[in-house]
Amino acid sequence: MKNQKCKGMRDLLPEDMLRFRRIEDVFRACCRNWGYQEVRTPTLEYLHLFTATGTLTPGMLSKVYSFLDWDGWSGERVVLRPDGTIPVARLYIDSLSGQTLARLFYVTNIFAFEGTGKENRERWQCGAEFFGGAKPAADVEVILLAEEVIRKLCLSNVGLQLSHAGLVKALLKEFKLSPAEEAKMMSRILEGDWQALTKAKSPNPETDRLVAALLGLKGKSSSFLHNIKASFPKASRDFKSSLEDFISIATLLDNQGCRYKIDIAAMHGFEYYTGICFQFLAAGEKIGGGGRYDNLVPLMNGGNIPACGFALYVDPIMKLLPLEKEKKGKSGILVKGQELTPEIVKTCFAVAESLRDAGYPAEIEFAGRDESNYMWVILVSGKGSAPFVLKECKRKRARYTGASVAEILKVVNKG
Amino acid sequence: MKDYQIGYIKLALPKGRFLSPTASLLVEIDLGFEGYSNGAKQYRLRSARFPSLFAKILQEKDIPIQVAVGNYDLGICGLDWIEEFVVKYPAGALVKISGLNYGEGGIYAVASAQGKIASLEELSARRNDCRIVSEYPNLAEAFALNLRMRRFRLFPVWGAAEAYPPENADLAVLWGKSGAQLAAQGLIPLKRLLPVTAFLIANRESLENKNLSQILACFSSKLTADLPTSMENELNSFKKQKITRTLWLAKEINLALPDGHQQAPTAQFLKRAGLTLQGYSEEASSRRPSADLDWLGIKVIRPQDMPLQVANGNFDLAITGEDWLLEHLNRFPSSPVKKLFALGFGTVKVVAAVSQEMPVNNIDELRTLVQSSTDYIGAPLKVASEYINIADKYLRDNRVSPYKLIPTWGASEAFLPEDADMLIDNTQTGKTLKEHKLKIIDVLFQSSACIIVNKDSLASSDKKEKMKFLTQKLRAGLS
Secondary structure (H helix, E strand, C coil), X not given: CCCCCCCCXXXXXXXXXHHHHHHHHHHHHHHHHCCCEECCCCCEXXXXXXXXXXXXXXXXXXXXXXXXXXXXXXXCEEEECCCCHHHHHHHHHHHHCCCCCEEEEEEEEEECCCCCCCCCCEEEEEEEEEECCCCCHHHHHHHHHHHHHHHHCCCCCEEEEEEEHHHHHHHHHCCCCCHHHHHHHHHHHHCCCCHXXXXXXXXXXXXXXXXXXXXXXXXXXXXXXXXXXXXXXXXXXXXXXXXXXXXXXXHHHHHCCCCCEECCCCXXXXXXXXXXXXXXXXXXXXEEEEEECCCHHHHCCCCCCCEEEEEEEHXXXXXXXXXXXXXXXCCCEEEEECCCCXXXXXXXXXXXXXXXXXXXXXXXXXXXXXXXXXXXXXXXXXXXXXXXXXXXXXXXXEEEEECXXXXXXXXXXXX | CCHHHCCCEEEEEECHHHHHHHHHHHHHCCCCECCCCCCCCCCEEEECCCCCEEEEEECCCHHHHHHHCCCCCEEEEEHHHHHHHHCCCCCCCEEEEEEEEEEEEEEEEEEECCCCCCCHHHHHHCCCCEEEEECCHHHHHHHHHHCCCCCEEEEECCCCHHHCXXXXXXXXXXXXXXXXXXXXXXXXXXXXXXXXXXXXXXEHHHHHHCCCXXXXXXXXXXXXXXXXXXXXXXXXXXXXXXXCCCCCCCCCEEEEEECHXXXXXXXXHHHHHCCCEEEECCCCEEEEEEECCCCEEEEEECHHHHHHHHHCCCCCEEEEEHHHHHHHHHHCCCCCEEEEEECCCCCEEEEEEEECCCCCCCXXXXXXXXXXXXXXXXXXXEEEECCHHHHHHHXXXXXXXCEEEEECCCCHHHHCCCCCCEEEEEECCCHHHHHCCEEEEEEEEEECEEEEEEHHHHHCCCXXXXXXXXXXXXXXXXX
């Protein structure tokens, strides 16, 4: 019988893992440099953690992997973590809420059912969350941190898009929908269906004009937002205060020389955002996103703590990342025993240990094997006065013959 | 591949509520099947008119799944079971061809008139846990999610959902003839989720690749275009009903009694034990019989649902079958439910059976067959059972691999041999199995009715005395 992989699941092969680790390493190093501390949350959480906050849309909640645990007779269901931020917020509330400021980061997998077969059902993300950080500086911090990670990964043609959840919510209020209709409209917007908003009839022609302007125009600096402010003096108070917040963040980003595009439709997926929302796109694909979510911690009964954060999506980034030339074993040494006798095996392990102690990766082999993947091969015959032969694979010649491991190391050191 | 399936068009026909009207419809459109009538003895039917048409009578709940997985090209069943499937598996291979213009009532979300919820608004504003009971767990979940309920727990039940609110659930999602009929039962219909009409459904791949036109043409005069089919279109909220609401009072000890086959012997047993009940006899049956003990609350629910309902504390004790207790304990090994004593009636054997044509006589031979000749059964082994956790454990313990479980709602014999290779089900005499050309290869265990209790209730200082009194009284009924 053939062993088959679960539908929607993906194996990461050695080359994939090289890419994966590179992303992770760059991300970890950047986060640490900015003062973020790593955390890890469990794979299983209670379903109610995600329903109670009302922060995942019903569409997203209908795709979670939920089930009854072995002691789930009370009907309390658990889920495979469908989102990275909410569990970290729970961790913060459970264990770290004594700190008014907490900068946390994580590398985690999340699970969501995906029926088209085009995407994975298990996805990896690198995320950072800043609890207690006040706007607009904290918003700018998380954007710049994400940018730095992307820059250090040498990804080219990455675009940053900005939107503002407060602005969108204020805009939606102008349509004077019933709470149920408003929630439904918000879900559609979050699923990317902005047409729904243009089709809806607002009671006020001024609102239609505003919607048309915001959806039709894409700004490239804070000036655009100033223009919007000047063109719509009759906008609601909520709208104006969100716009002010947006302007202050955009201005700070301008000062940092950060390039972005303002696209009100660049808000996708999560209902918990309350302020700035941003996403990174490369080759037409979303590779990361984040924003401010000031209501999440209060909704989880964690006190009035503002927060913002972002996540980079490892799977699409892996596709874009060029593989570095450091192929497996290229700099490594193969210790090859001529025969499988107890003495030779013992010698091989001892030689390999000395090499590893000196900082060289060393593999042991007894059967015949292609040597071209290695820089050096040490043939161990165990015979006479010259039990070792050091071969340089590239030039196919012997560089040392003798009995001294120290001499071998000298040659290898010289290269 | 089984010869008799090649080139055939397979139609799944419903048992139960839609059997008579479906049979009449089929006769009317000249597509009748001999033997498709109430009390049908055979599950497999051949069409007199189309030699290539083959039909099987299935539980309605099973039809959408069986059509979606491609065991049947076409099927007829109620919209409720279709939506229950589609709401969970929207990308599934199921196509609704058309409504068939018969059916009754709808699926409603209801609360109890004696409970604390009287409208949808109250429900979505509710901050604390909401317990929902339903035979339609997927529809109930979609309802809760769309309403953005903050916290809810879902209890799938085999039946009798209307008996749960208000004491044992805040909300039920169930079938009702009409809002008025539900109100007459002391329930408040909060929302009608969908109408229940019969539908003709098809497997997508069959519809795309197989010529079903002759059969579909027969239905052409009956197809109706625009029936409301999804929950979205059907959001008739009920106006708040002005009922004088008296809130229910909790009883100290709660007992669950079975409906169905077990009801008559249980009633006799209770009589022997000297427990006088009103409303638990064939003449006058209620979901809430009363006893001459004022501290005892009694409800009549499905025996399958009892272990879970005792575990979660809704009931302190119940009369159910040992089979259902074991099924529960296999699923929840640390459950606080335990058997107090067996009652000796309602005895069945839980057996593993296969087709008489399968060249195996015991589970060891079956294991060898599955491992060695996957061609014979077309691996994995398909096992139909209404006891999925018992079946799972049995197959694991006997190292049968690979296998696939097909959950059923009773009458697993209908699945063999086309749609399953083996069944694990209960039997009294083995007669039905023999009639369907099946043979028993193993007896897993014998099961009879028993009293189950919640260990915590037995130990609780508030309940201890009364539990002792009651269990002693019940023990006296053992003949």
